[in-house]
Amino acid sequence: xxxxxxxxxxxxxxxxxxxxxxxxxxxxxxxxxxxxxxxxxxxxxxxxxxxxxxxxxxxxxxxxxxxxxxxxxxxxxxxxxxxxxxxxxxxxxxxxxxxxxxxxxxxxxxxxxxxxxxxxxxxxxxxxxxxxxxxxxxxxxxxxxxxxxxxxxxxxxxxxxxxxxxxxxxxxxxxxxxxxxxxxxxxxxxxxxxxxxxxxxxxxxxxxxxxxxxxxxxxxxxxxxxxxxxxxxxxxxxxxxxxxxxxxxxxxxxxxxxxxxxxxxxxxxxxxxxxxxxxxxxxxxxxxxxxxxxxxxxxxxxxxxxxxxxxxxxxxxxxxxxxxxxxxxxxxxxxxxxxxxxxxxxxxxxxxxxxxxxxxxxxxxxxxxxxxxxxxxxxxxxxxxxxxxxxxxxxxxxxxxxxxxxxxxxxxxxxxxxxxxxxxxxxxxxxxxxxxxxxxxxxxxxxxxxxxxxxxxxxxxxxxxxxxxxxxxxxxx
Amino acid sequence: xxxxxxxxxxxxxxxxxxxxxxxxxxxxxxxxxxxxxxxxxxxxxxxxxxxxxxxxxxxxxxxxxxxxxxxxxxxxxxxxxxxxxxxxxxxxxxxxxxxxxxxxxxxxxxxxxxxxxxxxxxxxxxxxxxxxxxxxxxxxxxxxxxxxxxxxxxxxxxxxxxxxxxxxxxxxxxxxxxxxxxxxxxxxxxxxxxxxxxxxxxxxxxxxxxxxxxxxxxxxxxxxxxxxxxxxxxxxxxxxxxxxxxxxxxxxxxxxxxxxxxxxxxxxxxxxxxxxxxxxxxxxxxxxxxxxxxxxxxxxxxxxxxxxxxxxxxxxxxxxxxxxxxxxxxxxxxxxxxxxxxxxxxxxxxxxxxxxxxxxxxxxxxxxxxxxxxxxxxxxxxxxxxxxxxxxxxxxxxxxxxxxxxxxxxxxxxxxxxxxxxxxxxxxxxxxxxxxxxxxxxxxxxxxxxxxxxxxxxxxxxxxxxxxxxxxxxxxxxxxxxxxxxxxxxxxxxxxxxxxxxxxxxxxxxxxxxxx
Ligand SMILES: Cc1cc2nc3c(=O)[nH]c(=O)nc-3n(C[C@H](O)[C@H](O)[C@H](O)COP(=O)(O)OP(=O)(O)OC[C@H]3O[C@@H](n4cnc5c(N)ncnc54)[C@H](O)[C@@H]3O)c2cc1C
Numbered sequence: 001x002x003x004x005x006x007x008x009x010x011x012x013x014x015x016x017x018x019x020x021x022x023x024x025x026x027x028x029x030x031x032x033x034x035x036x037x038x039x040x041x042x043x044x045x046x047x048x049x050x051x052x053x054x055x056x057x058x059x060x061x062x063x064x065x066x067x068x069x070x071x072x073x074x075x076x077x078x079x080x081x082x083x084x085x086x087x088x089x090x091x092x093x094x095x096x097x098x099x100x101x102x103x104x105x106x107x108x109x110x111x112x113x114x115x116x117x118x119x120x121x122x123x124x125x126x127x128x129x130x131x132x133x134x135x136x137x138x139x140x141x142x143x144x145x146x147x148x149x150x151x152x153x154x155x156x157x158x159x160x161x162x163x164x165x166x167x168x169x170x171x172x173x174x175x176x177x178x179x180x181x182x183x184x185x186x187x188x189x190x191x192x193x194x195x196x197x198x199x200x201x202x203x204x205x206x207x208x209x210x211x212x213x214x215x216x217x218x219x220x221x222x223x224x225x226x227x228x229x230x231x232x233x234x235x236x237x238x239x240x241x242x243x244x245x246x247x248x249x250x251x252x253x254x255x256x257x258x259x260x261x262x263x264x265x266x267x268x269x270x271x272x273x274x275x276x277x278x279x280x281x282x283x284x285x286x287x288x289x290x291x292x293x294x295x296x297x298x299x300x301x302x303x304x305x306x307x308x309x310x311x312x313x314x315x316x317x318x319x320x321x322x323x324x325x326x327x328x329x330x331x332x333x334x335x336x337x338x339x340x341x342x343x344x345x346x347x348x349x350x351x352x353x354x355x356x357x358x359x360x361x362x363x364x365x366x367x368x369x370x371x372x373x374x375x376x377x378x379x380x381x382x383x384x385x386x387x388x389x390x391x392x393x394x395x396x397x398x399x400x401x402x403x404x405x406x407x408x409x410x411x412x413x414x415x416x417x418x419x420x421x422x423x424x425x426x427x428x429x430x431x432x433x434x435x436x437x438x439x440x441x442x443x444x445x446x447x448x449x450x451x452x453x454x455x456x457x458x459x460x461x462x463x464x465x466x467x468x469x470x471x472x473x474x475x476x477x
Numbered sequence: 478x479x480x481x482x483x484x485x486x487x488x489x490x491x492x493x494x495x496x497x498x499x500x501x502x503x504x505x506x507x508x509x510x511x512x513x514x515x516x517x518x519x520x521x522x523x524x525x526x527x528x529x530x531x532x533x534x535x536x537x538x539x540x541x542x543x544x545x546x547x548x549x550x551x552x553x554x555x556x557x558x559x560x561x562x563x564x565x566x567x568x569x570x571x572x573x574x575x576x577x578x579x580x581x582x583x584x585x586x587x588x589x590x591x592x593x594x595x596x597x598x599x600x601x602x603x604x605x606x607x608x609x610x611x612x613x614x615x616x617x618x619x620x621x622x623x624x625x626x627x628x629x630x631x632x633x634x635x636x637x638x639x640x641x642x643x644x645x646x647x648x649x650x651x652x653x654x655x656x657x658x659x660x661x662x663x664x665x666x667x668x669x670x671x672x673x674x675x676x677x678x679x680x681x682x683x684x685x686x687x688x689x690x691x692x693x694x695x696x697x698x699x700x701x702x703x704x705x706x707x708x709x710x711x712x713x714x715x716x717x718x719x720x721x722x723x724x725x726x727x728x729x730x731x732x733x734x735x736x737x738x739x740x741x742x743x744x745x746x747x748x749x750x751x752x753x754x755x756x757x758x759x760x761x762x763x764x765x766x767x768x769x770x771x772x773x774x775x776x777x778x779x780x781x782x783x784x785x786x787x788x789x790x791x792x793x794x795x796x797x798x799x800x801x802x803x804x805x806x807x808x809x810x811x812x813x814x815x816x817x818x819x820x821x822x823x824x825x826x827x828x829x830x831x832x833x834x835x836x837x838x839x840x841x842x843x844x845x846x847x848x849x850x851x852x853x854x855x856x857x858x859x860x861x862x863x864x865x866x867x868x869x870x871x872x873x874x875x876x877x878x879x880x881x882x883x884x885x886x887x888x889x890x891x892x893x894x895x896x897x898x899x900x901x902x903x904x905x906x907x908x909x910x911x912x913x914x915x916x917x918x919x920x921x922x923x924x925x926x927x928x929x930x931x932x933x934x935x936x937x938x939x940x941x942x943x944x945x946x947x948x949x950x951x952x953x954x955x956x957x958x959x960x961x962x963x964x965x966x967x968x969x970x971x972x973x974x975x976x977x978x979x980x981x982x983x984x985x986x987x988x989x990x991x992x993x
Contacts, residue, residue, distance in 0.1 A: 004818040004821070206781065208775045208781050208782050210775035210782065211551075211554075212777070213775065213821065214775075215773045224770060226773050226774075228818070249781065250779070
């Protein structure tokens with residue numbers, strides 16, 4: 001009986017982390033399985049190379065079939081929330097409207113989701129960036145927007161008592177100060193104090209849905225191991241969850257499995273200035289493009305930068321040329337175009353069980369990117385940059401879809417109760433359920449959806465859904 | 478195997494006996510009367526037509542395999558692959574075999590006629606018994622039931638059939654038989670428990686075919702004895718797997734695991750005792766544990782669960798009690814040893830070592846997912862020890878040396894041996910299935926099995942003529958002397974035996990024509 005749990009959660013990222021808390025606070029026996037290792041704030045490395053190699057799937061080198069799109073996804077306790085920037089935005093009516101059109105799901109509506117946002121935010125420290133937090137890159141960003149007459153506004157980030165020490169970019173490899181509001185620092189410890197069991201370095205290979213429980217089979221540090229859950233919730237991310245269902249050979253039962261994959265493809269543009277900018281210092285992201293015109297045009301402009309290894313990868317060529325480029329790291333400014341991609345990709349497995357991701361750009365997506373990159377170029381020109389470079393490679397950080405939520409069994413994978421169609425004991429509540437690309441940072445909505453899903457799952461199991469006396473964290477605003 | 482033990486009515490997943498309606502005596506009398514009338518009709522239906530009905534059934538079962546698997550899994554908690562392969566594919570295999578072999582086997586058979594009966598012809602007719610009673614178990618509720626019913630039908634019998642009350646699959650057989658009206662009119666399905674079974678026996682079926690536990694088997698035999706009804710009994714087993722040290726260990730481990738755990742160990746011919754030669758014992762145990770730990774349990778799956786659940790709670794109790802008893806008496810539990818969860822009818826596959834004679838698991842049938850492993854050193858020893866059991870159903874012998882494997886197989890007291898494989902005699906419809914000792918008697922499957930649903934009628938044909946046989950009256954001293962000569966001549970090894978025989982024959986013929 002030691003192998004049997006009320007709930008097994010596969011994955012410990014945004015979705016899995018939040019679920020583990022909401023399910024365990026009812027007193028249920030919860031097991032969380034995570035393929036990645038468990039680090040603590042002290043054991044994260046500040047070395048960028050190490051972070052990529054140890055905290056990401058494929059060491060941060062997963063690509064689409066055309067090899068022109070790279071995907072980054074976390075493989076660590078805390079998942080993507082450990083390696084992300086933790087910018088936390090609620091979706092807007094536009095995003096939900098477009099979701100509802102496709103999904104027909106009633107709660108895809110901002111005013112129905114607000115209580116879930118309120119709930120998850122009550123457990124997070126949220127911080128609105130201030131003018132004094134700006135670094136050189138942000139100064140240029142704001143000025144560029146002003147020059148061209150676009151509206152910008154401050155970003156909101158999940159962080160607690162950050163005491164910024166001018167090295168913020170390092171926390172993309174795991175926050176050493178227990179500040180960034182990853183699930184590793186928030187929901188997971190709360191769940192553990194409720195008695196949740198977490199097994200890391202356990203890669204689930206297959207889920208077998210049965211009449212009254214789900215068999216979860218995988219490898220724990222190389223040892224084949226099996227657990228059983230009365231209910232099982234997949235929270236392995238868009239690619240992870242889709243892969244798991246494909247590996248479990250459910251494509252015949254779930255015709256929409258693997259469809260509707262989106263990733264908010266991003267193009268970084270680097271501009272060179274004579275002055276030292278030091279974009280890598282301080283809070284390296286503080287502003288966002290809030291002008292409503294961007295929403296209409298289908299892209300965002302991100303005030304962002306990256307570590308030297310990532311920047312080096314953006315520059316093609318070798319030798320002197322490349323050295324010249326990197327020598328000017330401190331003179332670089334950066335703005336990124338993130339496209340709200342319309343063309344859906346598709347996730348499949350090849351014969352050897354490896355994930356194959358088809359993610360083409362439609363003409364429309366390409367036009368959105370070109371439009372954005374043109375504006376960025378104009379901004380940099382208006383600021384006096386002597387050279388600009390747009391990355392030839394696009395990056396996908398917001399991986400979404402593959403197991404779409406919807407009411408139609410032919411075009412979706414889970415129903416409005418987050419239940420996999422035809423499998424009453426199997427649930428999905430992570431980013432794989434997104435019907436299309438919202439064009440907004442997804443993490444907060446994934447947390448909120450996980451809360452909503454926990455209510456459905458608990459109701460399905462006949463358990464109460466709320467608990468009085470929830471310790472709320474102080475909200476820093 | 479176990480059938481009619483009453484299930485407790487309280488626990489989750491168990492059926493309440495109160496919910497089962499017995500078939501009344503009046504209904505049963507009527508059933509038999511209809512079945513006997515149907516038998517008169519069926520006798521006029523040629524074998525060819527009956528085999529066409531089997532073809533119809535093949536089509537139906539093939540086209541509805543997923544639905545049938547759904548029902549089997551629901552009633553038994555099998556893993557889906559167990560249901561699809563062992564039950565459905567097994568049934569289709571068996572039906573194919575019937576179509577191709579029944580005509581040959583059931584055909585009138587000419588036999589030789591001795592020289593003393595010169596000029597006459599001898600033959601055997603294989604005739605149906607009449608209305609037979611088939612009582613089926615819950616462990617293979619589809620396979621055992623329908624193959625037995627069809628063997629009876631193809632041989633020309635009408636059938637009264639009672640499924641196990643634990644797995645009645647109500648309505649399924651009726652639906653399947655509806656595709657062949659003659660079968661539909663020849664098979665009478667009666668639901669109920671042991672009480673109904675007793676009433677069914679009271680009506681004197683021509684023969685009873687029972688598959689189930691030894692205990693119930695004995696009760697049936699006792700009741701049948703009163704009425705002199707023949708009975709075939711296919712009862713339980715304590716099958717041994719004997720693994721010699723010259724085998725490919727990986728393969729033997731895989732085979733033994735499947736043999737012990739298929740259908741969650743609820744097969745009459747499950748591997749229930751594993752004997753491993755001392756030289757490879759440690760290595761075998763280690764691999765066995767690793768492989769067993771890879772297995773996954775579930776039911777209601779889509780085909781990817783290895784081991785299903787236990788069908789009845791009393792069987793689960795036996796597994797649990799045997800493990801407990803062994804543990805208390807010093808056995809080691811290498812993996813498993815408990816239920817998956819108190820509310821789920823699943824027992825974890827369990828490896829037991831350090832076993833001795835005092836433990837129930839060594840002597841009694843388990844019918845669950847246990848793998849008790851023993852060590853042996855010599856061939857003689859393992860034959861002697863493994864034969865020392867009340868059961869004798871089947872066994873498996875694993876060795877690269879086929880001469881040795883054959884030698885051992887001949888000395889095992891049981892009804893079937895798979896060499897370097899497991900439970901595979903059952904996979905060949907040509908091979909008879911059945912045991913000895915407490916495992917019962919009579920055979921299913923194969924030529925012998927099919928003929929078990931018939932009685933042979935011997936025919937001798939002579940011509941109409943004026944010839945009076947010498948052994949007819951009158952008896953005279955002369956005739957007597959000639960018969961004495963005949964015996965002497967007939968049973969010598971003389972090279973001129975035939976000549977002598979002819980001489981005596983002529984004399985006898987001429988004497989026969991004379992009056993006293
Ligand atoms: C560099 C970067 C920056 C980002 N910045 C932001 C941001 O600022 N704001 C924002 O909203 N979003 C941001 N994101 C995106 C955000 O982090 C993700 O959308 C989010 O984490 C997805 O949550 P999830 O629960 O669906 O999956 P994940 O967080 O990816 O969690 C899935 C987990 O499941 C595990 N897993 C996968 N397969 C298996 C398996 N078979 N067995 C066991 N475990 C498995 C993975 O190892 C992983 O830990 C960023 C992402 C990146 C990479």
